[in-house]
Amino acid sequence: MTEASRRSTDPAIQKLLAVAAEDGVELAWDRLQAQQPQCGFGQLGVCCRICHQGPCRVDPFGEGPQRGVCGADADTIIARNFARMGAAGGAAHSDHGRDMALTLLALAEGHAPDYQIRDVRKLMSVAGYLGVPTNDRPTMDIVKDVALKALAQFGQQTGELAYAQRAPKKRQELWRQAGIMPRGIDREVVDVMHRTHIGNDQWYESIILAAMRSSLADGWGGSMLSTDITDILFGSPVPLVANANMGALSETMVNVVIHGHEPTLSEMILVAVNDPELIAYAKSQGATGINLTGLCCTSNETLMRQGVATIGNFLSQELAITTGAVDLMVVDIQCIMQALGPLTEHYHTKLVTTSPKAHIAGVTHVDFDEHRALDIAKQVVKMGIDNFKNRKGTHIPKDIDQMVVGFSHEYINYALGGMFRGSFRPLNDAIISGRLRGAAGVVGCNHAASCHDETHLYTVRELIKNDVLVVLTGCSAIGxxxxxxxxxxxxxxxxxxxxxxxxxxxxxxVLHLGSCVDNTRILTVLSQMASEGGLGDDISDLPGAGFAPEWMSEKAISIGCYFAGSGVYTIMGGRSPIAGSKKVTEFLGDVLEERLGGRLEFLPDPQEAVERALKHIDKKRAALGLPEYDAKRFGQSGDAVTLKMLEKTDDEILNVYSARA
Amino acid sequence: MSRYIATRAIRGANTVVAEAEALLKAAIADLGPDTPVAFTNTAYFLPVNLAFMGRQIAKLSDMVPALEDAKRLLHPVPPENMWVPYLGETMDSGMATLLAEEIIEGIRFARGQEPQPITWDGTYIPTANFVTSDPMAKAGKRMNGPIDDIQLRAWGIQLVDGRMPGFAALIGCAKSTEVAVQIVRELQQRSILVFLSGSVNGRSIIHQLMEAGVEMGYDTYIIPFGTDTMATIYPLGFAARSALTFGGLKPGMPREILQYNRARVFAFAIALGEVDDLKYATAAGAINYGFPVVADTVIPQILPTGITPYEHVISMPFDDIEGKDDIERARKLVQRAIEVRGVKIKVTEVPIPVPYGSAFEGERVRKSDMRVEFGGKSSRCFEYLRMAPFDSIEDGKITVVGPDFDQIPPEGFMDMGIVVEVAGRKMQEDFEPVLERQIHYFVNGASGIQHIGQRDITWIRISKAAADKGFKLEHFGKILYARFHADFGAIVDKVQVTIYTDKAKMEEWLAKARQAYTHRNERLAGMTDDSVEEFFSCTLCQSFAPNHVCVISPERLGLCGAYNWLDCKASNQINPTGPNQPIKKGTCIDANFGVFEGVNSFVQQASHQAVQDVSMYSIMNNPMTACGCFECIAMVIPEANGVMVVSREDPSMTPAGMTFSTLAGVAGGGLQTAGVMGHGKYYLTSRKYLSSDGGFKRVVWMSSFLKESMKEEFKAVAEREGDPNLIEKIADERVATSVEQLLPFLEEKAHPALTMPPLF
Structure with missing residues (x-):
């Protein structure tokens, strides 16, 4: 096995790793190696830097100190660190949602002329959830009220989040009983930050429950609003065919790569690259046109809605630069490596940051402002065109795969019966009959310590082989x-x-449901399955499981928590950030399952993860009284028999009354 | 779906919609945009377009926007590789196909090309009371075309009480005529309606059955619609109308109407022979209803469930079906098709030499085909069922006392009496008439036997064909023995049948029977609403009309005419948790209107709060609701200060300005509408008929069918009302089809309603 194949399963990345090695540039994998050995206390989660008396750490072997200066034990330290990770992740997602709502408000007030309402039906259903009246009102009035109500969800202090009502009734009751029904999106993040301050909440159970609540405020709040508002602004996805991997870069066109998370920017760049004047300008610069592709979740947004090709996920970002073919990389927020700065200096790529929340030292910044969105987008694209002439040699791998994307829960509903009979009935029926053993979500990031994409692929392949329908989002989907x-x-x-x-x-x-913020689509699908009937009456009754095999970001912790808190058995791969506390590990496992029906586990071995998930699925099937999964009973339908019969009839008379040889 | 099927169905949909567009353009050019378009004998316009899109198509130009609906539902054919999902898209294309097919049939109607002319050697005469002014149809040279509303309602009660489980659409052409006949017979034996359409290479199952001399029509449950696939739209329109008629659903509620069909209408399609694009497209439309498709050829199977309750598409290549010959294979094909739709149908084995099933109930034996008859003009015939002490009879004993009919010359006659004695721990004397009336249905189920009437006016014919197959008198006993055990096993433990042809014995038993009839008449006549503590509910129709509840009292029988108070009592004994529950009357809130506390609270609960209050004796004040199976509709004619009563059999216009079919839309579906009410024929003779509104004297107009068929009963009613000439004062469709014609008639006859207190 070569070093490249240990680092990534992606053939394009493997080729580019060789290019990078030749060019002598440093990549995430190299930096990880340089970090070795990483701090063992930190790895176990038992290092506390919350007050300035620290860092304090607890000896996991029980020999050294067992408490920090303030007396915090390993359980408290780990719970606090874990809760803060989740809160930061939830803050990132929800702040993204807030920006979407602000854009919607600007549009309603006439300050964002480049945006429009693309999905009125969705607007109406969101208005319904938020209690905005719709009868005989001008659309823009409804839009404004929806935006204001959405924004109010962030600042709400008491009561319950409006979207919690979208969860099954039983689930809502469980949240109330456990005291984790989210009150307001921002409030729950602040609650965790306050609670984990020096000398505050020092009982791991209440800290973890608060973490659950702030994560639920993300999943059933900030993120779900983000998905919905994005659909209203840019359209709810419907299936499209699109390309994936570096082969989507063009040798002859100006390559503009979008990277980050917020579609407000990427959607405008998409408009800009289709501008005839800019195309003409690109041609005047010796290119044959402008080719837009993307990385990470902002790519998922334009991929899902317009079929714009994705060239890769988190660990692909540096390698994209090494192709020498990326003339412009424009980034907004989240998962953008600082390393892109120095790296783009080594190659010809023009890197532009756009978010006031995400500058990189020494990198050109153009402040994105939704009030002048298209102008800014055009200005940025022009930078890429101007840079085309600076290209030196290119190394674009030919690797490219096609995919079908665009599975919003609205479309899945339609797909299962059309305009008049669409419902989740066929999906539930398939699980009830045992044709599907269950359903699983595989989501999350890339992690430099695990072979790029390998665990995603292993998990997904094993699941589908076992008749488990898989839904994907984020970097997992791209992988x-x-x-x-x-x-x-x-x-x-x-x-x-x-x-x-x-x-x-x-x-x-395997169905692509969108970006990582769109994990909320999975929550919606699960709720619809629970309410369709025949599979119990809560998400925790469903034969399903969730995976984040290569997670690394704090957002992943938030996602893991809101799935577990919603009743899903959630398995996160790699090293456990709570390994230093048996109690916290148990609490997130058995105790949580007892109280909320879901559990959160960290399992490094993907094989074990899949086995446990299948066991859990079978346990849920048995609890529902469904037939035991038996693959041999199925597989009789399909085109194969007919096509075979039609094949052999060139010179014999076709007997349509027999399928026998 | 499968991609193979999706490809063909979507391609078929695109083709047929384009064809509809071209035909419509030509028709508008030839005939003009205002040319009327109508399906015959239905108030539901073009029912599929009405039900799913809420469009009332009455003229050619109405079809232009209707076709746009269809176009919006079309999708491109999935590519060979990297296809996007096609199931939802195929379902929608299927719906587009149905809309377009119905438009094409509508255009053909406008051009006089529908129902399809029979251009070959064969005829089809739809039904005995079929009304048409079309000479070709009269001559039997047209197919059936759309099922008329009257028939839809007549079948309604049979569909809900399970006598008729549902329908099978046979599309195409069977492998051989022999197979075609066998398939149809198998379905008939299970009392499943058989709808025929389509062809393969120009040859249709309709041709096959006509050649084999199979009797087709409403009475035999076999309806030929047309030899092209498009004619399949008629059964699908029938299904859509059933949701509107019985389900209380409104046009433009596609999802609900389709769900209603999926849950409540037992139907499936069998594709016979090769399946082409149009058939796939039409099948996709049918799957929207939850109706599965079984093919006798090799096509891709779609086994996952959801849109249909069971598998969507099954392929049973005919030659691969295990069986000793094609007859056995045909039998198995039908069995499988029924399994796929998921209803267990109990077939009672009746050991007689002729086929047996409810589908044969409607058969007529013409005089020239008759071997022998009992009763009628030239001889006497009676039937009598009585309860016997448990040990006095022998179960299964069948005796013929006197000669069989072998000595009677062909087309001759003889006297006969059928005496059935039953015993059982739960048997009661009250049940005797209920069980006795079943003899009519039981005997009629035999192919080649015709039974009419009851008691001592029974009239039975045996056809030559049945006699040739070995049918003898003892077989009546075998039929009755088997059916009483099968259908009334809960109350009947022993059944003994004696057939009397010996003159002396026959007369002796006839006298006994008549004594019993008189005794029963007196008992039933003496039974009034005031003399009982409880009424009965009938929610049998809730399988079709979910919010309707019949309240049946001694003086008000069920609106379908099939269930009176005694029947309900018996039915409740047989099945204590069934659809007929005792309703304690409770406090009488208003004796005049017939409002009872117990009735109201039962109806509130059983109608799922849709109905709050019910008056038993009024049409004006909270009248009882109806499912859709009513024998008659009464409606107030304010100008005449009275009511009109139109019967299901009467297709004519009424003074209310609506035909029965149109009125039924107002009266049915479990909706309470003041001034309109569905009811049973015999309720007209009750003392409680509209008693709070003035009683029978309020009737100012009545279908002549009722007047003629219930002449004797009405005579008695007129006497009772103290106006012996009352019936002559009531108008009918022969003298008045509008209020303008009605009023002078009533004035001339001095109808009492004109001087009665105002209704409003």
């Missing part, structure tokens, strides 16, 4: 897309029952 798992043809890797479902509906066995 699988690069390996062809998002193509309908991938049904051939699925078990017999899942293959039947794929053939029946025309879907891949």
């Amino acid at each position: 699988c897309a690069k390996h062809g798992l998002l193509s309908p043809d991938a049904a051939k890797f699925a078990g017999p029952g899942l293959r039947e479902i794929c053939e029946t509906v025309g879907i891949p066995p």
Whole structure:
């Protein structure tokens, strides 16, 4: 095994790793190596830097100090660190949601002329959830009220989040009983930050429950609002065919790469690259046109809605630069490595930061302002065009895969029966019959310590082989897309029952639901499945599981917590950030399952993770009284028999009354 | 779906919508945009377009926007590789297909090309009381076309009480005529309606059945719609109308109407022979209703469930079905199709030499086809069922006392009496008439046997074909023995049947029977609403009309005419948790209107709060609701200060300005509408008929069918009301089809309603 194949399973990345090595540039993997050995206390989560008397750390072997200066024990330290990670992640997601709501308000007030309402039906359903009257009112009045009500969710101090009502009734009651029904989005983040301050909450249980509440405020609040408002502004996704991987970069066109998370920018860049004047300008600079592609979740946004190609996920960002073909990389927020700054200096790529919240030292910054969105987008794109002439040699790998994307929960509902009969009934039926053993979500980041994409691929392949329908978001989705798992043809890797479902509906066995903020679509799907009937009456009754195999960001902790808090068995890969506390580990596992039906586990071994998830799925099936999963009973439907019969009839008379040889 | 099917269905949908557009353009050019378009004998316009899109298509130009609806539902064909999902898209394309097919049939109607002319050697005469002014149809040279509303309602009660489980649409052409006949017979034996359409290479199952001499029509449950696939729209329109008629659903509620069909209408399609694009597209439309498709050829299977309750598409290649011959294969094909739709149908094995099933109930034996008859003009026939002490009879004993009919010349006659004695721990004397009336249905189920009437006016014919197959008198006993055990096993433990043809014995038993009839008449006549403590509910129709509740009292029978108070009592004994529950009358809130506390609270709960109060004896004040199976509709005619009563059999215009069909839309679906009420025929003769509104004297107009068929009963009513000439003072469709014609008639006859207190 070469060093490159240890670092990534992606053939394009492997080729570019060689280029980078030749060019002598430093990448995430190199920096990880340089960090070794990483601090053992930090790894276990037992290091406390919350007050300035620290850093304090607890000896995990029980020999050294067991308490920090203030007396905090390992359980408290770990719970506080964990809660703060979740709160930071939730803050990031929710702040993204807030920006979407602010854009919506600017649009309603006429200050954002470059945006429009693309999905009125969604606007109406969101208005319904937020209690905004819609009868006989001008659309823009409704938009304004929706924006204001959405923004009020962030500042709400008491009561319950409006979107909590979208969860099954039983789930809402569980939250109230456990005292974790979120009150306001910002309040729950502040609550965690306050609670974990020196000398405050020093009982791991109440800290973890507060972390749960702030995560729920993200999942059923900030993130869900973000998804909904994004759909209102840019359209709810419907299936499209699109390309993935570095092969989508162009040798002859100006390559503009968007990277980050907020579609307010990327959608405008998309408009700008189609501007005839800019295209003409690109041609005047010797290019054949402008080619837009993306990285990470902002790419997922334009991929889901307009089919703009994605060239990779988190760990692909540096390698994209090494192709020498990226003329402009424009970034906004989240998951943008500072390393891009120095790296782009080594290559010709023009890097532009745009968010007031995300500058990089020494990198050109153009403040993005939704009031003049298109002008700014054009200005930025022009920088890329201007840079085209600076290209030196390029090394664009030819690797490219096609995929089908665009599975909003609204579309899934439609896909399962059309305009008149759309419902989740066929999906529930498939699980009830055992044709599908269950359903799973695989989400989350890349992690430099694990072979790039490998755990995502292993997990997804194993699940579909076992007739578990998989939904994906974020970097996981891009990882699988690069390996062809998002193509309908991938049904051939699925078990017999899942293959039947794929053939029946025309879907891949693995569905791309969007960016990481769109994990809320999974919550909606789960709620709809629970309310459709036949699979219990709460999310925790469903035979399903969630995975974040290569997680690394704080957002992933928030996501993991809101899934577990919503009743899902959630398995996060890699090293456990709570390994230093048996109590916290137990609390997030068995205790949580007892109280909320879901659990959060950190399991480094992907094989074990899949096995445990399947066991959990079978346990849920048994609890629902569903037939035991037995793949042999299924697989009789599909085109194969007919196509075979039609094949051999060139010179014989076709007997349509027999399928026998 | 499968991609193979999706591709063909979507391609078919695009083709048929384009075809509809071209035909419409040509029709508007040829005939003009205002040319009327109507399906015959239905108030539901073009029912599929009405139900799903809420469009009332009455003229060619109305079809232009309707076709736009269809176009919006079309999708492109999935590509060979990297296809996006196609299931939802195929379902929508299927719906587009149905809309377009119905538009095409509508255009053909406008051009006089529908129902399809029979251009080959064969005829089809839809039904005995079929009304048409079209000479071709009269001559039997047209197919059935859309099912008329009257028939839809007549079948309603059979569909809800399970006598008729549902319908099968046979589309295409069977492997052979022999197979076609066998498939149809299998379905008939299970009392499943058989709807025929489509063809393969120009040959249709309709041709096959006509060649084999199979009797088709409403009475035999076999309806030929047309030899092209588009004619399948008629059964699908029938299904859509059933949701509007019985389900209380409104046009433009597609989701609810389709869900209603999925949950409540037992239907499936069998595709016979090769399946082309249009058939796939039409099948996709049918799957929207939750109706599965079984093919006898190799096509891709779609086994996952959800849109349909069971598998969507099943392929049973005919030659691969295990069986000793094609007859057995045909039998298995039908069995599988029924399983796929998911209803267990109990087939009572009746050991007689002719086929047996409710589908044969409607058969007529013409005089020239008759071997022998009992009763009628030339001989006497009676039937009598009585309860016997448990040990006095022998279960299964069948005796024929006297000669069989082998000595009677062909087309001759003889006297006969059928005496059935039953015993059982739960049997009561009250049940005797209820069980006795079943003899009519039981005997009629035999192919080649016709039974009319009851008691001592029974009239039975045996056809030559049945006699040739070995049918003898003892077989009546075998039928009755098998059916009483199968259907009334809960109350009947022993059944003994004796058939009397011996003159002396026959007369002896006839006298006994008549004594019993008189005794029963007196008992039933003496039974009034005031003399009982409880009424009965009937929610049998809730499978179709979810919010309707019938309240049945001794003086008010069920609106379908099939259930009176005694029937309900018996039914409740047989099935204590079934649809007929005792309702304690409780406090009488208003004796005049017939409002009872117990009735109100029962109806509130059983109607799911849709109905709050019910008056038993009024049409003006909270009248009882109706499902849609009513025999008659009464409606107030304010100008005449009275009510009109139109019967289901009467297709004519009424003074209310609406035909029965149109009125039924107002009266049915479990809706309470003051001034309109559905009811049973015999309720007209009750003392409690509209008693709070003035009683029978309020009737100012009545279908002549009722007047003629209930002449004797009405005579008695007129006497009771103290006006022996009352019936002649009531107008009918022969003298008045409008208020303008009605009023002078009433004035001339001095109808009492004109001087009664005002209704309002």
